[in-house]
Amino acid sequence: MPTTATTSLRRPVNRYILNQHAEETAFCWLRRQEALWRPSYRCSHLQRLDQLLDAHLEGLRVAAQAALPIVLNNLQRWKTLDEVFACTYTLLHCGAVDWSPLERVLEAQPAAAKGAAAALIWSSGPSAEDCLQRWSNSAIPALRVASASAYVALHANDSPDVHNVWLAKTLVDPASEVRACALRRIGEWRLSAQTEHLQNVFMGHDALCRFESAYAMAWLGMPQADAALLETMPLVQGSRQRRGTLLFAMTAQPAAFETWVQQAQVDSTQTRALIWSLAFRGNALALSKLLEYLRMPQYARLAGYAIGHISGMDLDEQGLWQPEHQDAELTPHFSEDDGLLMPDIERLTEWVGRYVNSMPKGASLLAGKVMRTDNARPLLQAGWQPQRWQASVLLDMEDRRRHFLSQVPSPQL
Structure with missing residues (x-):
C-alpha cells in the first residue's frame, strides 16, 4: 500500500511517464469500480487490478508536485469520477496547495464525490484525515458527502461512542446523501439505540433516506424491515438496490420474499434484481425458479451465474455451456x-x-455449502465478487466487532 509521506524528487521528471501514470490511475480505478459487483471477477482478479492501480498511484505520489498540473488539466477537461480520484490522490501528497479547482468541480458535479472519497480511503494517513475533517465542515454538500463516505471506511472499527458522536452530526446534515450514509451505518454498525430515529426517517418523504433506514432496519432485525425494504427497493438503483436485494433475500420471512418474487415477475425492469435475489436466497425453490430465466436469452447468462452462485458449480469446469448463437447480437446486452x-x-x-434432489431439506446454500459463517469465511479469498459480498454480510451479522463488509472489495477500499 502506498505510504503517505511526500518524497522530494532529486532527478529530472519524465513528463511522458507522469502523464501515463495519471491516465492509467484513472483508467485502473474505473475498471476496479466496475469490477466490484461483477460476477465474472474473483478476489484474485481484483487484487491484480489493485496491484496495477497501486503501481500508478506510487508514480503520482513520488512526483506529486510535478504531476499536479497534469491531473488538474485532466480534471478540467473531463470532470469525471476517475479524474477526480486521480486528482484528489495527488493533492493529498502535495502538501500545502490550492484545492479550490477540485472543490469547484465537485460542487458542480456532486456525483463525482465518490471518486474523491475513494482517494481519501486509498491514501489514509494524516493528510487524508485532515481533508476528512475539513470537508466534513464544508458548505459544499458534495465535499461533506465525500468526507462521510470515506469516514465510514476509515473508521469502521472505532468504538460505538465514537460512531455515535459522528452520527449525531451527520444525521442532521442538510444533504440527504450525507444523512443516508449515516442511516446505512446504523444498521451495519448495529447501533440499536437508534431504532426510533430509523422509524421516524422511514415515515418521511426523502426516497434515499427512506431506503437506507429500511436497510438498517433489516440489519437490526426490526419486525417492519421486510415491508420497509419491499416498499423502498424500487426507489433506488445500481449498487444500492443490489445491497438491498442481497440483505432482503438473506433476512426476509418466506411470505415477504414470495411477495417480492410476485411483484418483480410482473415488472420487467426488476427482472435482473429478481434473479439476484434468487441467487442470494439460495434455496431449492430459488434454483428451480432460476431455470425459467435460463430460457430467456437476455437473462440466461446471469441466471447461469446465479445457479453457480448457489451451488458452487462452475459452468466451464462442468462443460455446461455453449457458444453464442449467430443471432446473439440481437439479444439485449448488459455489461x-x-x-x-x-x-x-x-x-x-x-x-x-x-442437484435440487440432493440438497439438504430446507437449506439455503452459498457456493454449494450451507449458509454459515464457517463456510462463508473462505469465500472472502476464493469466491466470485457477489459471493464475497454475501459472505461478508454473513460474517458481519455473526460478529458485531468485525466489519468485513467495509473491506470486502479489498483491504484498501
Missing part, C-alpha cells in the same frame, strides 16, 4: 454479463434437477 458463459440450457436444467 454486467461480460465474461459470463452462455449456459447449455438443456444440460444445465438436468443438472439442476439432480
Whole structure:
C-alpha cells in the first residue's frame, strides 16, 4: 500500500511517464469500480487490478508536485469520477496547495464525490484525515458527502461512542446523501439505540433516506424491515438496490420474499434484481425458479451465474455451456454479463434437477455449502465478487466487532 509521506524528487521528471501514470490511475480505478459487483471477477482478479492501480498511484505520489498540473488539466477537461480520484490522490501528497479547482468541480458535479472519497480511503494517513475533517465542515454538500463516505471506511472499527458522536452530526446534515450514509451505518454498525430515529426517517418523504433506514432496519432485525425494504427497493438503483436485494433475500420471512418474487415477475425492469435475489436466497425453490430465466436469452447468462452462485458449480469446469448463437447480437446486452458463459440450457436444467434432489431439506446454500459463517469465511479469498459480498454480510451479522463488509472489495477500499 502506498505510504503517505511526500518524497522530494532529486532527478529530472519524465513528463511522458507522469502523464501515463495519471491516465492509467484513472483508467485502473474505473475498471476496479466496475469490477466490484461483477460476477465474472474473483478476489484474485481484483487484487491484480489493485496491484496495477497501486503501481500508478506510487508514480503520482513520488512526483506529486510535478504531476499536479497534469491531473488538474485532466480534471478540467473531463470532470469525471476517475479524474477526480486521480486528482484528489495527488493533492493529498502535495502538501500545502490550492484545492479550490477540485472543490469547484465537485460542487458542480456532486456525483463525482465518490471518486474523491475513494482517494481519501486509498491514501489514509494524516493528510487524508485532515481533508476528512475539513470537508466534513464544508458548505459544499458534495465535499461533506465525500468526507462521510470515506469516514465510514476509515473508521469502521472505532468504538460505538465514537460512531455515535459522528452520527449525531451527520444525521442532521442538510444533504440527504450525507444523512443516508449515516442511516446505512446504523444498521451495519448495529447501533440499536437508534431504532426510533430509523422509524421516524422511514415515515418521511426523502426516497434515499427512506431506503437506507429500511436497510438498517433489516440489519437490526426490526419486525417492519421486510415491508420497509419491499416498499423502498424500487426507489433506488445500481449498487444500492443490489445491497438491498442481497440483505432482503438473506433476512426476509418466506411470505415477504414470495411477495417480492410476485411483484418483480410482473415488472420487467426488476427482472435482473429478481434473479439476484434468487441467487442470494439460495434455496431449492430459488434454483428451480432460476431455470425459467435460463430460457430467456437476455437473462440466461446471469441466471447461469446465479445457479453457480448457489451451488458452487462452475459452468466451464462442468462443460455446461455453449457458444453464442449467430443471432446473439440481437439479444439485449448488459455489461454486467461480460465474461459470463452462455449456459447449455438443456444440460444445465438436468443438472439442476439432480442437484435440487440432493440438497439438504430446507437449506439455503452459498457456493454449494450451507449458509454459515464457517463456510462463508473462505469465500472472502476464493469466491466470485457477489459471493464475497454475501459472505461478508454473513460474517458481519455473526460478529458485531468485525466489519468485513467495509473491506470486502479489498483491504484498501
